[in-house]
Amino acid sequence: MKGITKTFPGVKALSNVNLKVKEGEIHALCGENGAGKSTLMKVLSGVYPHGNYDGDILYKGQVCQFKDIKDSESLGIVIIHQELALIPYLSISENIFLGNEQAKRGVINWNETTVKTRGLLQTVGLKESPFTQVSTIGVGKQQLVEIAKALSKEVKLLILDEPTAALNEDDSENLLELILELKKQGISSIIISHKLNEIEKIADSVTILRDGQTIQTLDMKKDQVTEDVIIKGMVGRDLTNRYPERTPEIGETIFEVRNWNVYHPTQQDRKMLNNINMNIRRGEVVGIAGLMGAGRTELAMSVFGRSYGKRISGQVFMHGKEVHLTDINKAMEHGLAYVTEDRKHYGLILIDDIKRNISLSSLKKLSKYGVINENEEVLVAEEYRRKLNIKSPSILQKTVNLSGGNQQKVVLSKWIYTGPDILILDEPTRGIDVGAKYEIYSIINQLASEGKGVLVISSELPEILGMCDRIYIMNEGHISGEVDRQDATQEILMKYMTRSRG
Template sequence: MSQYILEMRGITKTFPGVKALENVNLQVKEGEIHALCGENGAGKSTLMKVLSGVYPHGSYEGDIIFQGQVCEFKDIKQSEDLGIVIIHQELALIPYLSIAENIFLGNEQAKHGIIHWHETRIKTKELLQRVGLRESPTTPVLELGVGKQQLVEIAKALSKRVKLLILDEPTSALNETDSENLLRLILELKNQGIASIIISHKLNEIEKVADSITILRDGKTIQTLNMKEDQVTEDVIIKGMVGRDLTQRYPERTPNIGEIIFEVEGWEVRHPQQEDRKVLEDINLHIRRGEIVGIAGLMGAGRTELAMSLFGRSYGKHLKGKVMLHGKEVHLTDIAAAIRHGIAYVTEDRKQYGLVLMNDIKWNISLASLGQLSRRGVVNGKEEVLVAEDFRRKLNIKTPSILQKTVNLSGGNQQKVVLSKWIYAQPEILILDEPTRGIDVGAKYEIYSIVNQLADEGKGILFISSELPEILGMCDRIYVMSEGRITGEVKREEASQEVLMKSMTRGRG
């Protein structure tokens, strides 16, 4: 019998105007953890969609061999019946159903068409025990954090007697503790004989758990490496991904910082549902012209809540405090007012809040600035095309056409569309919330270069990130948040991970 549980041979997949995969080969051994790496748009997710039947047999060229048998999957159900289960980056749980209902959705424990709830709950308890969750099977999923929801997804996969588990960016939305727990579980599943394919941009995590790594670039297989035998380092992986050495992760910049242009004084925000709970309290900060100001903090510190509340009060209730532009108080009562006053917000969730995915690139870029393109309420379509083409060129958005639907772009290119939208709005203050989440190292460098250029043009940048190296590499000055308060302010030259972490873990006490 073959040592491989999976072989994909000569896989080629074409979309209109784009060859997404070209003669790709992938071999996964029995019981191994196999990492799949590449830049956004390299073809990783497309390859997994071919494997799992999202793209059915006949829509691609090449062969899938699973446990020695050639497979021609017509849909996901056929691949799952054989034990191939994929967990997508955007979790597919239904928030208002219980854990048990989610785990057995479509796989109900029923006899004669009637669900056996007692058996469902018993099996759910067993599965939750395997993944290390102590919650009751009747707990609604919406009451769980993202880390626990990931574990529910894995429990759901185990209920289908999974033999090959595919995880697409499993830790991209998790904090450090939840990420460690998830990686530990994947290693435990390996000990139980379950093979895994992990797609991840977090190279340090790949080095921790992977046995082998396959690198894709521009839809082609570049190389497969044995993590132990081939002396694999992050630099080796990056060179394979981007086709060159990336000697500097962050572009060089000489700041030209001017006067204070944006100030927040005594900012207080209460929870939108629990009005007696203060989410933010006594926030004071300022941004100078041409300055990149970082906001560091652990998950739950209030960073995103701060960003959204400043952007036209799009989060929270009973907001108090002052916001000042050029020394004068402004009232940012809604998002339209924030945009009028030259404030833009690049959200951490580009798919839900940053883009209209089913519309094209051109439409998304002009969305926040239709007044610039309109006369008497009619949009000048010709000018709209010219603007979109200009941003496609300047920001290097990889697409065959600005009429391409945004949903079909890679994560890095989607982020460039969001940035294009707000740059075209000509803001003075640009709030960036996790601007490189789920983006590969090559695309990150391009985003960093764009941010630096905006600062050089005199914009004030508020840069929020969970990655401390990114904060240290990009920011001129850093505010640290903990439990809804600012607990530290550090200049770039005085900052280190240790200094920031000390303030990040300081409670209200």
């Protein structure tokens, strides 16, 4: 791609970007959120048709003018978006050949479809029947179905947008192996990822974008690229320390869970959490590490006003006194706040502005006899916009238009404004770029220094190790270990995370 420039009304998303992918290589594309990675890939795959941008796309030396995705797919360029585009209620084979049905005059040949699906599933290493409904398999397997779908289109250049963002370590590992395997078969890939260790592992070269411009293209081997080099290119400065310094001042225990048991909401006999005991002290940042499905989110949600699970038993203590947090309002009254994992679906009212999102949980504080003091509300929103450095032209900006990092700051503002003693942050930096991550970490440290207890649930071990004073490790619904900061290493955490019971 040569000299690509793409403008949206009011913003120049890409300016004169160059990207060169060699045949048979894995090319990583890095950049902060909003740097233009996804836009560039949409141009390449024909989502933005020719004429919509300036510059040229050259494929095997030929100038291409894609009118739509079909055009680019016919040349073997296939994009897999971050949000998977599978139809949940159709089977694997129906999904794979959707829009590309094995049909004659509109009549589908199901036998051929099934046979081909079997072959494709074997290639990607997915042991599922072609008739399995997609909604019944996990995200990791769905990702493989997407790749099988791409393969069915005789892909030559595969574009993967954040393929491992929603996967656990095992599934990520598998996926990366598969991409390497495909490379051997001569399929080139462009991979967009925030996980720099993955890039280091599999990429042959890397292109870094910043503010819609190409910063540099590096050969992983020749240039001896390390994570630090990539980060420096992405943020335009050295990040000597990815986790801000903090001297913990830890006080008495303010929150404790004892003998906490929770069953699955619909499968009555399935025990999701088994005899959990944990506590958080004043000014402490506590981490929960664990693989996906270990029960971390379930623990947080079941404690937070019983928003998850059935047949909950056990005790919760705040400041040494037992409390019964039977609904979310009670949990909030007792000083609990929960920042959800999926901010778009569970955290924000996307069609509402920053101001209304921040005030939503604290309307009682802002109103008298149910009438909201809108002027106070504006002041509060302005205060948090300044304090948490939410980057937007005004507090009346709709949250749907904000970047991931700024959206997360809005959700944090909402919960900090409720004045909690304990904040539970579920994957607080997922899908957020490096610069904004640092800011979120600083906010967490600030909260701890104000004497609040912070519980961080995270799948990124370096983050847990870098931020937390004490770490609980969960596995299969129970706590399999507890380690202090000074004793913790990735290896120890991994060992507890994967250790099976019994």
